[in-house]
């Protein structure tokens with residue numbers, strides 16, 4: 001039995017999001033209220049295969065925050081110990097070179113991941129030009145070869161996250177059976193085509209048809225639905241409406257509410273405290289990467305500010321001040337004021 005099969009019916013998953021769901025943010029979400037499964041940001045298999053890119057690839061695949069610093073620094077261990085995050089983490093990978101899929105697959109088990117997911121849905125122009133993400137929908141033979149090579153090299157359950165099709169919705173009628181015929185451990189369907197990006201509403205009307213395909217072709221494959229599901233409440237409603245779906249993946253909902261995997265409605269103070277926690281973990285991660293001759297850049301933390309400071313009088317002015325800060329100490333100072 002793999003870990004997917006042990007999850008409760010109607011389980012929740014934090015979607016893989018590049019530049020967002022790294023080890024730091026996963027920890028922040030776990031503190032607010034963890035989903036049943038986390039996905040990492042995606043890692044390029046060919047980057048891992050090259051001497052130059054391997055360091056960066058492995059950094060993305062860190063599962064724990066500063067394990068070495070925590071051992072020697074009690075101040076750090078006090079903070080990292082709070083994050084007793086035992087939720088399974090699935091490593092998402094992408095690329096187009098089957099051998100490289102095999103090489104990375106064989107490393108992931110040892111790194112401590114619960115599963116391996118192949119990205120066949122990313123609409124990014126550069127990723128698609130490199131033959132990865134949603135471009136795989138147009139090269140099904142290669143897609144199947146990559147799945148085969150990944151599987152051959154790991155005992156981890158292998159899953160795929162994909163879209164309905166590249167250009168037309170109807171493509172799902174041939175694309176999804178092709179994937180289901182691989183008897184994957186799990187299949188996540190983002191209910192849009194590549195062409196629709198994230199703009200058109202997710203095609204919930206197709207859920208019954210997708211359940212039918214799964215039941216007919218590969219009943220053992222865990223089916224996860226993704227697209228426009230904002231929180232636990234919406235996931236529960238969908239689960240009642242479509243009991244044939246096993247799990248629900250939430251992406252951008254976490255930007256609206258980091259407590260989206262719970263029914264808790266956070267107060268302004270709780271959100272601010274969560275941001276302060278984010279800053280603590282951020283600083284520890286920066287220190288850790290510096291000790292490894294690497295860097296955890298400051299600027300991307302600005303993307304997160306809107307999550308924590310919203311919907312109250314003066315939120316916009318406060319955000320503006322926070323956006324002007326150049327370090328986590330400056331951010332803290334503004335909040336103290």
Ligand SMILES: Cc1cc2nc3c(=O)[nH]c(=O)nc-3n(C[C@H](O)[C@H](O)[C@H](O)COP(=O)(O)O)c2cc1C
Pocket residue numbers: 015016017018019020040041042092119121122161190198226227228229230249250251252253
């Ligand atoms: C900032 C951002 C980064 C993303 N990066 C990835 C990624 O690395 N891998 C992936 O499969 N999907 C990625 N996605 C797509 C999401 O996983 C998800 O499929 C999409 O946002 C739709 O779900 P939602 O409506 O719940 O947001 C990304 C989405 C966003 C907004």
